[in-house]
Amino acid sequence: MRLAEFNIRNFRSIVDTGWNSISSDNITALIGQNESGKTSVLEALYSFYNGAISEDILRSDLSMPEVSCTYIPESTDNFDYIDSRRMPPGVLEEIKNSNRLGLTRKWNPDLSSLICLSGNNVSKIFDKLKSDEINLFKNTINRIENLISECLEIKNESEGLEESIISLKKKLDITGKKNNELKKQLKKTSNAEEKEILKRNIENVNKEYQHVSDTIKEGETRIYENKIKLSDKDLIKQYGEDCLGLIESMDLIKSELEGAYKSLREIESNMHLLKGEKEKKAGETKLFQAKDKYIMKSREMETITENTGIKIRLVKNLLDNIELSEAEKMARQEYETTKKLYSQEEAGELFFRNIPQHEFFEDFSSLLPNRIDLEDIFENNSRVEGFRAVRNFLIIAGLDPEFFRQTNNRILKQKIENLNNEVTVDFQEYWRQNVGKTNKIRINFELEHYDISHPEKKGKPYLEFWIKDQHERLYPKQRSRGVRWFLSFYLELKAFARENKNLHRVLLIDEPALSLHARAQEDVLKVFEDIKGKIQIIYTTHSPHLIDHSKLYRLLAVQRANEKSEQSETIIFNASQLHSATSDTLSPVCSFMGTGFTRQETQRQSKNIIVEDITSFYYLSAINKLFNNNTEICFLPANGPAGIITLVSLLMGWGYDFSVFLFNNKENSQIINELQSSLYDFDIDDPDSKLQVADHLPGPEDLFSTLDFKKFIIKTRVGISGSNSGYITQNELSRPLIAAGFAQSVSTGDITFSCFDDETQKNMECLFDSVVKKIMTLDETL
Amino acid sequence: MLHPEDIKRINDSFRAAPEKVRNREITDSLRYAGLIQQAMLPSTQVIDKLLSEYFILFMPKSFVSGDFYWVAYKNKQRYIVAADCTGHGVPGALMSIMGISFLNEITSNGCPQMSNRILNKLREKIMESLNQTGEINESKDGIDLSMCIINKDKTSIQFSGANNPLYIIRNNKLLEIKADSMPVGINAVSEEPFSVTDIKIRKNDILYMFSDGFPDQFGGPDGKKFKYRPFKQLLLDIHKRKMNEQHTILRNTINNWMGNNEQIDDILIFGFKII
Incomplete structure (x- = not known):
């Protein structure tokens, strides 16, 4: 990975x-x-x-x-x-x-x-799981609360009805008595008119009696129905109420757990402030108690979380009209499945x-010592000076410390000599600096034994290290700080790489x-x-x-x-955005580009073309590559127009053959005039002139059609109506970095000649013919 | 070119005026803008110097037009353009003024000698002016056009087209030179270079450059588009006639076709004969 x-x-x-x-x-x-x-x-x-x-x-x-x-x-x-x-x-x-x-x-x-x-999509999956769990709790709690209030309403209704029935029954009793009285009066009276009135009254009282009696019956039926309803919901309600209780307790335990954690951390962080045995002992007891409390609350939390998780699912299932035993089984299964899943x-x-593994190397201060006792190596005594460097050295040499327990002195010496050669060859691969003219330094170690000058260690083995050149054999500490640092760095990284090979x-x-x-x-x-x-x-x-x-x-x-x-x-x-960084930030890159010429170790006696700066160097070298030109042309970047004369003088002095190629811009015009007036080979109108000027092109960026410039150089789609080089200047883009990016794409083969449109191709062909081909033919005639 | 601040000022003053006055002012302004636009188009005297036999059917939908034509004589070559800007009316006219200005600018100093390079440069100028960078919410306006450059001895032409083709009628046969399928302006995905087609021409060849206004006009008995096949046939039928007669026939044909239907877009046909 x-x-x-x-x-x-x-x-x-x-x-x-x-x-x-x-x-x-x-x-x-x-x-x-x-x-x-x-x-x-x-x-x-x-x-x-x-x-x-x-x-x-x-x-x-x-x-x-x-x-x-x-x-x-x-x-x-x-x-x-x-x-x-x-x-x-x-x-x-x-x-x-x-x-x-x-x-x-x-x-x-x-x-x-x-x-x-x-990661977006992964987080979405976990978020969905979390929101499903939250919704399960939220929806089920809502449903439980609705159920409780529904039950309460039914109960209240039944109680109201019962009260009404009592008063209705009293009324019924009164009406029955009234009826009996009226019937008695009817028997007693002989007046036809009165009889008629009494009959009507009896009829009315009967009706009223019947009505009250019906109402009582209706009320009793309703009360009976409510009882059945309540008995149906009672179980779910009971579980629901339990569940709400659990949730409430869970919140309480959660806050207690947080409190316990907070006080534990507080006690822990104050421990170092305690002074004296007594105070420290009291502190430790307090810490122990706090830890105990935290562990206890954690367990309580674990238990209640599980109970609540199962109960809420059970209630949900019951509310969905699933039979109790089935609902219980399902709730347990559902909870187990959810609990089993990894959290994010x-x-x-x-x-x-x-x-x-991420390893942070801040300093490489463990420098190779002059000597180290084998005893310290065997005992892994990391406090001994240079222990780490020696350990690294042995890892690179592929040597287990146990090797030194070998008793055969001849084998030991031979092996050490071989290893000295191997390590030195490897080290010299990296350390290219010479000591003196040609000598490269060698790293050596030897197995020695203490003599009488160290009576307390007499006869004990130790390893001695040397950094040698042809004439001298010096201890590491006698070498320069730079050599010692590099050696330490080399040992650390190579050992690290060897240890972590796979x-x-x-x-x-x-x-x-x-x-x-x-x-x-x-x-x-x-x-x-x-x-x-x-x-x-x-x-x-x-x-x-x-x-x-x-x-x-x-x-x-x-x-x-x-x-x-x-x-x-x-x-x-x-x-890809480097050109947007400030010039101060980019100074290591830019100063490197400035040092380009001094790094060039390939100037040759012919086929040298001096160009005005590192930007032109990148573009022209890349274009030369685009034409698959096998003849190696050496483009020499001057450090701006002012450096051209110096370079010209230098190459003339060395007797090298060269030409100068410049773009036709304001900055270069003075140099063009100067070259033409002071040096006879630089007459621009002379076909054999050493000076070539790109007539219509102010800068190397203008070799590209605007479309190609946008597509391959600056990689944006903005409209550019002026010159490409003008666009770079106006927008304060870093010319050398952009040019280096282009050269890189050409060298990796991401950009080839056929990628460009006809305008760019013609410009490049024209430039190649007039500058590169010309110097090639000139050299052949020499 | 109008500065955005000026456009805002004009719009604000329009909004402030009562409706009737405002309508009249708008009409007057548009009429006057039409005159300005007309003045920016090449005059007959200029065109006469470049082409001996030609006609231009130019029927703006409104007072101002999104279609325009343009000619120039540079490096002993004749440059001819027939263009159709996005939209019509005021927005189209603003684009057309921009197009004319840019063409003048591109050809004024160091004029490119290849038609495709002129279109490439024109596209850069339009993208730059409209701040087109390929973002989603920006203006996608552009110009469809055809451009011919007749060489100095009139033996060949270069043609580059942005969506609009070129028709050449020779020996009673119509030859269509296809255009690149992209406008002069920002493209959907990326901008590609315009292509150029070199065509040998002969004496009496007749070349037609046009916007899509004529073939796309609705009308006729079924209220349908005029379409390209009848348009080509019409040109084949009339190409032997004199230029002014061709102009009249085309105008009458499209007016009859339109009948009571509204003109949907600006119409431009630029025909000329190689003498």
Whole structure:
């Protein structure tokens, strides 16, 4: 698995870096001024791995840090360490299909942190699971509350009815008595008129009696129905009420657990302030009690969470009219299935265990000692001076310390001699500086025994180290600081690479090679190149010599959003946006380009073409390559128009053959005039002139049609009505960087001659004929 | 070209006026704008110097037009353009004024000698002026056009087209030179270079350049489009007639076809004979 991208938020001066890609060839350089935030990027990537941060990492607004990394799994990675049955459906498929594994570490205010699985689609799946659980609780609680209030209404109605029935029964009794009385009066009376009235009254009372009696019956029926209804709902209501009780208790236990955790942390953090035995003992007892309480509350929380989870599902099932025993069985199963699934944090933790280890190398101070006792090596005594360097040395030499227990002195000496040769050959591969004219230094170690001058150690074995050249045999400490640093760096990285041969690692290195000569800094880059197989190296640098100018895609430019303010946030430009970074940020790249000529070790006696600057150098070299020209032309970049005369004089002095090619712009016109007036071979009208001027082209960018310029050089679709070179100047883009990007695309074969339209092709052909072909034919005639 | 601030000022003053007055003012303004646009088109005297036999059927839908024609004489070559800007009326007219200005500018100094390069440059200018960069919410306006460059001895022409083709009638046969399928302006995905076609021409060849206004006009008994096949046939039928007669026939034909239907777009046909 290899690191592909990172995104850092709220970490020292960083607010949000956005996503930044790590170079696919495993070497990534962070460039930028002091205080720009380069080291913060390395620290954040290291904190992502080990989880540790200190309070000074936090930003003033106290927003908590968050670091996300995306990894590319190996094609052979089947994620066997993950129980796929416990992974929420779709998560593994998403990781496999996208071939990206996202992990985010988020820190809490108490500086503890959690790793979780991240990435848009993966997070969506986990969010859905969470929201399903929340909705289950929310909806079921609503339904329980509705049920409780429904039951209450029924009960109230029944009680009301019962009261009414009592009073109605009294009324019925009165009406019955009244009826009897009226009937008696009817028997007694003989008056026909009165009889008629009494009959009507009796009829009315009868009707009323009947009505009251019917109402009572209706009420009783309703009460009976309500009783049945309540008995039906009673069970669910009872479970529902239990469930609400559990939820309430869960909230209470949760707050108690939080309180217990808080007081535990508080006691823990105050422990170091305690003085005296008594105070310390009391503190420890307090801490023990707090821990106990926390563990107890955690267990309570675990139990109640499980009970509530099952109960809420049971109630839901009962509300869905599922029979009790079935509902119980289903609830348990559903809960087990949900509980079994990894949370986003659990899944993140599992994947995290399998990502490449991030190692932070801040200094290489463990320098090789003059000597070390074998006893210290056997006892792994890491406090002894130079122990780590010796350990690294032995790892590189492929030597187990046990080897020195060998008693046969001849075998020991022979083996040591062979190893000295092997290590020296390997070291000399990287260290290109000579001591004196031709001698390269050699690293040697020897097995010796203490003599009488060390009576307390007499006869005990020790290893002695030497750094030799032809004439001298000096102890490491007698060598220069630069040599010792490089040796220490070489031992550390080579040992690291050897130990982790088959493992992916991310190596974070802050400012390597500060005390080294420019050439030795390039040697550092060589060591990186050698170990990069499975090790991804991310380093910060200010040095132009620690940047491979042909691999600018390895760069990330780090700077403050507002250059003038140290309070301003850190922003990062990836390789494709380098030209947007400030010139100060880019100074290692630009100064490298400025040193281009001094690096050229290939000037030859003929076929030299002097061009005005590094931008022209990149374009013309690339165009020469586009024509598959096998004859090696040496383009020599002057450092701007002013440097042309110096270069011309230099090459004339050396007796080299050359011509000068210039674009037709205002800056060059003075030099053109100067060359024409002072040197006889530079008459522009002479067909054999050494001076060639691109008549209609103000700059190398104008060789391209506007369309091709937009498509292949600046990669935007904006309309450009003026000249291409004018556009670059107006928009303050970095000409050398853009040119270097183009040269890179040509050298990788991403851009070929056939990619261009007829206008560009004609311009290039014309230039090639008039400049390159001309110098080739001129040389042939010489 | 009008500055956006001026357009805003004009719009604000329109909104402030009472409706009737405003309508009258709009009509007057448009009529006057039409005169300005007419003045920017090449005059007959200029065209007469370049072409001996030609006609231009120019029927704007409104007072101002999104179609325009343009000619120039540079490097002993004759440059002829018939163009159709996005939209019609005021927006089209603004684009057409921009197009005419840009063509004059491109050909005024260091005039490219190839028609496709002129269109490439014109596209850059339009994209730059309208801030077109390929973003979703920006203006997608552009120009469809055909451009011919007749060489100095009138033996060949270069043709480049942005959506609009060129018809050549020779020996009673109509030859269609296809255009590139893209406007002069921002494209949907990416901008590609315009192509150029070199065509040998002969004496008495008749060349027609046009906008889509004529073939796309609705009318006739069924209210349908006139369409390209009848348009080609019509040109074949009339190409032997004198230029002014062709002009009259085309105008009458489209007016009759339109009947009571509204003219849907500006109409432009530029025909000329190689003498």
